[in-house]
Amino acid sequence: MVELETPRLDAVFHALGDVTRRRMLRSLADGERSVGELAAPFEMSLAAASKHVKALERAGLVRRRVMGRTHVCSLEAQPLEGAHDWISFYQRFWSGRLDVLEGLLRQEDSQNNKGDGDD
Numbered sequence: 001m002v003e004l005e006t007p008r009l010d011a012v013f014h015a016l017g018d019v020t021r022r023r024m025l026r027s028l029a030d031g032e033r034s035v036g037e038l039a040a041p042f043e044m045s046l047a048a049a050s051k052h053v054k055a056l057e058r059a060g061l062v063r064r065r066v067m068g069r070t071h072v073c074s075l076e077a078q079p080l081e082g083a084h085d086w087i088s089f090y091q092r093f094w095s096g097r098l099d100v101l102e103g104l105l106r107q108e109d110s111q112n113n114k115g116d117g118d119d
Helices: 007-016 019-028 035-042 046-058 080-116
Strands: 062-067 070-075
Touching: 007 019, 007 046, 007 080, 019 035, 019 046, 019 062, 019 070, 035 046, 035 070, 046 062, 046 070
Parallel strands: none
Antiparallel strands: 062 070
């Protein structure tokens, strides 16, 4: 059963709710990045980028380690599984609805084609 209300799931969806954080995660899927590297495409300050990284860390999606003065981030994708499970529940719901719609449309099409030969 998919958990509908957990602090972790709430944090994951909060983190994914911002386009900047989604793009940061996408960048981290290609490998580790410093906070400065994550900030660069957005022309934002390190402080602003760090706030985004903190939201990703709270969701468990990013791990940050300090190397001297550089903060290096890496992707932790496991929490995305909970979000995927939650979304998959609704995917099954809509797939079932679309299957019913397809059946009705095929039935209607079949009935319309039968009527075409009666002229």
